[in-house]
Amino acid sequence: MADALIYDLDFEELVQALNELGQPLFRARQIWSGLYEHLYDDFSQFSNIPSNLRTALAQRYTLSPLSPRASLHSKDRLTEKTLFGLHDNLSVETVLMRYEERNSLCISTQVGCPMGCVFCATGQMGYQRGLSTGEILAQVIHYMRHLQTEGKKLTNIVYMGMGEPFLNYDATMASLRRLTDSTGMNFGARRITISTVGIIPKIEKFSRESLQVNLAVSLHSADNELRSQIVPANRIYPLKNLISACRAYTELTHRRISFEYALIKDLNDTQPAAAQLAGLLKGMLCHVNLIALNPSKAYPLQGSSKEKVQAFADALAERGIPVTVRLRRGIEIQAGCGQLASSQNPL
Numbered sequence: 644m645a646d647a648l649i650y651d652l653d654f655e656e657l658v659q660a661l662n663e664l665g666q667p668l669f670r671a672r673q674i675w676s677g678l679y680e681h682l683y684d685d686f687s688q689f690s691n692i693p694s695n696l697r698t699a700l701a702q703r704y705t706l707s708p709l710s711p712r713a714s715l716h717s718k719d720r721l722t723e724k725t726l727f728g729l730h731d732n733l734s735v736e737t738v739l740m741r742y743e744e745r746n747s748l749c750i751s752t753q754v755g756c757p758m759g760c761v762f763c764a765t766g767q768m769g770y771q772r773g774l775s776t777g778e779i780l781a782q783v784i785h786y787m788r789h790l791q792t793e794g795k796k797l798t799n800i801v802y803m804g805m806g807e808p809f810l811n812y813d814a815t816m817a818s819l820r821r822l823t824d825s826t827g828m829n830f831g832a833r834r835i836t837i838s839t840v841g842i843i844p845k846i847e848k849f850s851r852e853s854l855q856v857n858l859a860v861s862l863h864s865a866d867n868e869l870r871s872q873i874v875p876a877n878r879i880y881p882l883k884n885l886i887s888a889c890r891a892y893t894e895l896t897h898r899r900i901s902f903e904y905a906l907i908k909d910l911n912d913t914q915p916a917a918a919q920l921a922g923l924l925k926g927m928l929c930h931v932n933l934i935a936l937n938p939s940k941a942y943p944l945q946g947s948s949k950e951k952v953q954a955f956a957d958a959l960a961e962r963g964i965p966v967t968v969r970l971r972r973g974i975e976i977q978a979g980c981g982q983l984a985s986s987q988n989p990l
């Protein structure tokens with residue numbers, strides 16, 4: 644079977660590949676439309692191109708680089724997690740979350756992650772490699788096809804699965820451009836969120852990309868020392884510098900930044916911690932998303948109680964910080980990032 648992933652080619656590279664097969668430009672447009680508008684999963688479906696070209700493409704390229712190895716559904720069937728096998732026998736996870744009016748997909752950008760956040764199963768796995776542009780996109784395409792069979796659509800994409808997207812910057816940016824390409828998938832940039840632990844040089848670079856994609860920063864503490872314990876990347880990119888970079892991002896882009904804050908019992912969920920966070924973010928165009936930490940076998944920390952989460956949210960709101968309490972999803976299927984893969988990857 645062909646190994647090369649056709650989704651790894653951008654349009655110019657596809658034109659070039661077809662040129663080498665003696666094909667004119669309009670064939671590239673037809674194939675592009677089949678790949679990204681119609682989401683064909685077999686070259687036989689490209690009925691508007693000659694059969695000898697379909698055969699030549701099928702010999703060279705695959706349209707299905709991901710083999711589902713395991714799929715878990717939450718009891719209410721609203722959250723679904725798939726572990727996908729890759730060509731080199733590694734695996735990544737993708738999580739679909741269904742809500743009343745939207746279907747949101749959480750995708751991965753790396754196999755494992757080098758950042759080592761203490762509460763994260765992926766962080767405890769170590770790092771294997773970055774995903775290619777095509778492998779990132781293939782997760783989305785898989786679930787778009789899946790939802791299509793139910794007459795539904797994917798409405799939101801979050802880059803919050805396995806890995807730190809800004810450490811796989813080029814492939815991540817290329818995937819964003821492909822998703823939002825008006826001649827292909829045409830997915831609304833404002834319905835995409837990219838999440839980082841705070842890789843400052845890449846936040847600065849991202850602010851100059853002219854993409855309307857949302858940025859979320861995983862904060863988890865407003866105290867520099869505590870944050871270094873929870874998110875070791877803070878030792879390289881300390882809180883003060885990170886917040887300056889975030890302020891600069893909002894000033895340059897005029898876009899609101901989201902801060903993710905996982906509430907951990909008796910660690911970062913106190914009233915003084917809330918006051919400190921409010922002080923840190925004062926005056927910034929931002930929004931805080933609070934969530935009680937998802938439990939995992941990989942770490943002993945526990946999520947805060949509902950009452951503690953609400954009290955933390957109230958303390959932020961009273962100080963003028965926009966805040967939302969997010970519901971935990973899929974606890975029983977270990978929907979926190981990396982929790983399924985960490986038990987399956989040959990590390």
Ligand code: SF4
Binds near residue numbers: 766980
């Ligand atoms: S939380 Fe994100 S950045 Fe941190 S270790 Fe897990 S995957 Fe990596």
